Amino acid sequence: MTVLVTGGAGYIGSHVVRLLVERGDEVLVVDDFSTGIENRVEDLPIVSLDLAASDAEDRLVAAIEEHSVDSIIHFAAKKQVGESVEQPLMYYRQNIGGLTNVLAAVERTGVESLVFSSSAATYGMPDVEMVAEDLDCRPINPYGETKLIGEWMIDNAITAAKMRGTAFKAVKLRYFNVAGAGWPELADTAVMNLIPIVLERVATGKAPIIFGDDYATPDGTCIRDYVHVKDLAEAHIASLDYMKSEEPAETVFNVGTGKGASVKEVIDAIAEATDREIVPEMGERRAGDPPALVADVSRISAQLSWKAEYGLTEIVRSAVDAAGMSSTGK
Ligand SMILES: NC(=O)c1ccc[n+]([C@@H]2O[C@H](COP(=O)([O-])OP(=O)(O)OC[C@H]3O[C@@H](n4cnc5c(N)ncnc54)[C@H](O)[C@@H]3O)[C@@H](O)[C@H]2O)c1
Structure with missing residues (x-):
């Protein structure tokens, strides 16, 4: 399997990259190093790219084709709640713009599966203590909104792919406190x-x-x-394997x-x-x-x-x- 990992130089992404490499998958990292650290992934092929940039879609398509990528794990995003309240447009531009380019590149290539970093922030302030996936999502800040909208975009991409007769599966993981x-x-x-x-x-x-x-x-x-980042990383591997073996019965999962x-x-x-x-x-x-x-x-x-x-x-x-x-x- 060849996996393109956006945000692979970040905290969670680099853990997943490490597990993928350990089990023998080919990995390509795409990162703009805005918060990522290059020496976490220095031995791997890296495309240094801001996913929200105007040339990102074409550069992603080129990288996917060059490396015969079949799966993408999309971590790259801005993630600070307070900053998202102060600069909401930057969050929409980065998180929604970046995902738009990733999905457009998926549509233009043969990428079969995607794992998306979502968040418990999609739930907002639920009045129940134990949160299940089918609870109404009412995010209370722009960061959480970008994650929920990201989930909707992916659902729409799955529907559109089905209509085109293309194989495309996705899993959205709502992380709790990593x-x-x-x-x-x-x-x-x-x-x-x-x-x-x-x-x-x-x-x-x-x-x-x-x-x-x-x-x-x-x-x-x-x-x-609180979920250990290594356990969370394993959930991404399990998601890739789940999509390889069957038509996902569910596409959104809590990870805690x-x-x-x-x-x-x-x-x-x-x-x-x-x-x-x-x-x-x-x-x-x-x-x-x-x-x-x-x-x-x-x-x-x-x-x-x-x-x-x-x-x-x-x-x-x-x-x-x-x-x-x-x-x-x-
Ligand atoms: N850490 C948590 O507790 C937590 C909880 C819920 C969800 N998440 C989500 O998990 C993902 C990874 O989080 P993390 O904690 O590893 O954060 P991180 O900041 O360490 O990693 C994000 C990575 O994405 C890269 N990046 C950001 N914007 C980019 C862009 N436009 N183009 C290319 N690369 C870009 C950064 O350089 C970095 O390497 C994010 O999507 C975040 O929203 C994290």
């Missing part, structure tokens, strides 16, 4: 999610801040579903563990893994934070036979190790 590192050198270098933020605060001698401890959860802090951890529990796990006392500061609630968001993973488990192997302890330990902050002997 964390940890499968290999230390591929760790998340952006300090935007809870675990990297707490690690940075601890490393610089500052107290982490908990945004709200009066939610209706057992310890008052928000609950999220099905278990929630509170902010306090995550901080306690970091304290344990670093062998440091961490005393967080209490801050105000942030707008748009649902009290609990946990993936119902029954669909992915039934259809793709995928299940997360790692839990919070392994996730935190891998992130702490990658940051060089593990306590001696652990």
Whole structure:
């Protein structure tokens, strides 16, 4: 199989690239290195390209034909919620523009399958704790909207391909809270999610801040579903295999563990893994934070036979190790 991985130099993309190479697939990386790091994929063929650029469709077609690509995994996107509120058009231009070019290149070539990085941000602020895929999606920021619109675009492309009599299958994966590192050198270098933020605060001698401890959860802090990036990477491999073997019965899947951890529990796990006392500061609630968001993973488990192997302890330990902050002997 030859897989074109957009955003393959990014945090999640580079983990998937590593697994694909390990199992013997040919891999071509397309990335503009806006947030990606070249040495994560330096031994592979790379096309340096902004997917939203006006020449991107033609350059993608040329790369697909040159490398006989049969599958695409599309990670490349901007992903910061706050930035998407400040610069919505940039998010539409990048995330929707990039995907438009990818789908146009699929249409002009014989690419048979696509895996798309979607997000739990498509759900918005659901009033249920366990979120299943058929729940109404009501994203509350432009980032989440670009992911939901991306899913619709892919559904439309599947319908149009069927009408043309072309074989094209796609799977959209809605990631929950991705964390940890499968290999230390591929760790998340952006300090935007809870675990990297707490690690940075601890490393610089500052107290982490908990945004709200009066939610209706057992310890008052928000609950999220943390999934190990290596488990998430395996879900992409399972998606490719699923599309090889059958007509997908479903095309959208939650990727999480099905278990929630509170902010306090995550901080306690970091304290344990670093062998440091961490005393967080209490801050105000942030707008748009649902009290609990946990993936119902029954669909992915039934259809793709995928299940997360790692839990919070392994996730935190891998992130702490990658940051060089593990306590001696652990
Ligand atoms: N990290 C998470 O918790 C999370 C959760 C849900 C969904 N996602 C989605 O997963 C995907 C990967 O996220 P990540 O955490 O690895 O982010 P990342 O920023 O590390 O990776 C994104 C990669 O895409 C590249 N890129 C961005 N815009 C591009 C463009 N226009 N053209 C070509 N390359 C471009 C970047 O250089 C980078 O290598 C994104 O689509 C993101 O929205 C991530």
